[in-house]
Amino acid sequence: MAITRRQKEVIDFLSSFTQKNGYSPSYEEIASGLGLSSLATVHKHITNLQNKGLLQRAHNRSRSIDVLPARSGKKAPTVSPAGPHRRRQARRSNRKRREHLLSDIIGNREVFALEVRGDSMRDEHIVSGDYVLVERTRTAREGEIIVALIDGSDATLKRFYREGSMIRLQPSNTEMSPIYAPAANVSIQGKVLGVLRKYA
Structure with missing residues (x-):
C-alpha cells in the first residue's frame, strides 16, 4: 500500500509519541510535532490513513488515535511521490475526501x-x-x-x-x-x- 512521505511522518510521530507517553497525541500536538500550521491538514492526513486501514480511532474519547499493526501477509506501506496520475486520482476523489473530512471533524459533536x-x-x-x-x-x-x-x-x-x-x-x-x-x-x-x- 502506497502512502505519501508526510503520511509516513504522521505514522512515525504517532508511534514515537505513544511509545514515549503511553497515550496518543492530540491533533494540536501532531501539528506542533510535524510543523503543520493547520489542524484541518492534520485531520486530512489522519482520515486518509484511517481509510487505508493504518489507523483507528473512536469519536467518543479524546486521544484516541491508534496505529494499527501490519496485517499478516500484507506488505508494509511504502512512500510514493504524488506524481501526475496521483494528482488526477486526487482530483477525482476530492468531493469524497471533503465529505469524509467534514464528517470526521464533526463526529457526534455539536x-x-x-x-x-x-x-x-x-x-x-x-x-x-x-x-x-x-x-x-x-x-x-x-x-x-x-x-x-x-x-x-x-x-x-x-x-x-x-x-x-x-x-x-x-x-x-x-x-x-x-x-x-x-x-x-x-x-x-x-x-x-x-x-x-x-x-x-
Whole structure:
C-alpha cells in the first residue's frame, strides 16, 4: 500500500509519541510535532490513513488515535511521490475526501460554523473570509483556539490562557496585542476544530 512521505511522518510521530507517553497525541500536538500550521491538514492526513486501514480511532474519547499493526501477509506501506496520475486520482476523489473530512471533524459533536472577520489569527493561517468549525463548549484547555464573548457582547477568536484571576486571549498576529479580561467577564462559546476556505 502506497502512502505519501508526510503520511509516513504522521505514522512515525504517532508511534514515537505513544511509545514515549503511553497515550496518543492530540491533533494540536501532531501539528506542533510535524510543523503543520493547520489542524484541518492534520485531520486530512489522519482520515486518509484511517481509510487505508493504518489507523483507528473512536469519536467518543479524546486521544484516541491508534496505529494499527501490519496485517499478516500484507506488505508494509511504502512512500510514493504524488506524481501526475496521483494528482488526477486526487482530483477525482476530492468531493469524497471533503465529505469524509467534514464528517470526521464533526463526529457526534455539536458544531457550528462562524465566518472570520479581521486578521488577528493570520499566523495560524486563519484569515478574514474563512469559516471556522467550532465545537460548542463552555470550557477549554490552555492554548486552544476558542470563540469567546467578552462582557456578554464582543465575540472574538483567540488562543485561550489563564493567568491567575485573568484570562489572556492571545491573537496570532505579531502586530496585535493580547486581550486581558477578568475570568468572570469571559464566556467561552466553543473551540475551533477546523478551518474552511472558499476559493472564488
